[in-house]
Amino acid sequence: MRVFESFTELESLVGQELATSDWLTIEQSRIDQFAQATGDHQWIHCDPKQAAEGPYGTTIAHGFLTLALLPALTATAYKIGAGRMGINYGLNKVRFPAPVPVGSKVRATFVLKALEKLDNDGMQLTVTATIEREGGDKPVCVAETLARRY
Numbered sequence: 001m002r003v004f005e006s007f008t009e010l011e012s013l014v015g016q017e018l019a020t021s022d023w024l025t026i027e028q029s030r031i032d033q034f035a036q037a038t039g040d041h042q043w044i045h046c047d048p049k050q051a052a053e054g055p056y057g058t059t060i061a062h063g064f065l066t067l068a069l070l071p072a073l074t075a076t077a078y079k080i081g082a083g084r085m086g087i088n089y090g091l092n093k094v095r096f097p098a099p100v101p102v103g104s105k106v107r108a109t110f111v112l113k114a115l116e117k118l119d120n121d122g123m124q125l126t127v128t129a130t131i132e133r134e135g136g137d138k139p140v141c142v143a144e145t146l147a148r149r150y
Helices: 007-011 028-038 048-052 063-068 070-077
Strands: 002-004 017-020 078-080 086-095 105-118 122-133 141-149
Touching: 002 017, 007 105, 007 122, 017 070, 028 063, 063 070, 063 141, 070 078, 070 105, 070 122
Parallel strands: 002 078
Antiparallel strands: 017 105, 086 141, 105 122, 122 141
16 A cells, blocks of 8 residues: 655656555445445346346446545545545546456556645646456456545
8 A cells, every 4th residue: 555645745656556455355235235226137137047148248347436436446546644634526538348258356446637736725636547457358347537535
């Protein structure tokens, strides 16, 4: 885990990799819990028998589940101690170039794209998060995230 104690430390890292997370295994129970929480019970995610006959030969994680893992992946990659709180401000762009079959391991690499000063001594971080699947040949999610620290 990489720790940044000040915004000054981050200023010199614009355009560079901040950190890479630990691997996280995507189990069917997590997929099912996400389906329950969101109401998205499509067979490709939740029906292993039907999914076995589908295009991937197994169930796959929801794209939005993969995206929703960013806080957990970030927590194992880096921490910003500067400021008293941080908030998710949104996303500029999200793509899901490849599926995440059940049982896959994923991890994220974070690149600081921009750092902008805000009122009240705050900072806005634009971070490109690239989630990869172990053994995959292309990312499973690429998201440009916006976070604010105050």
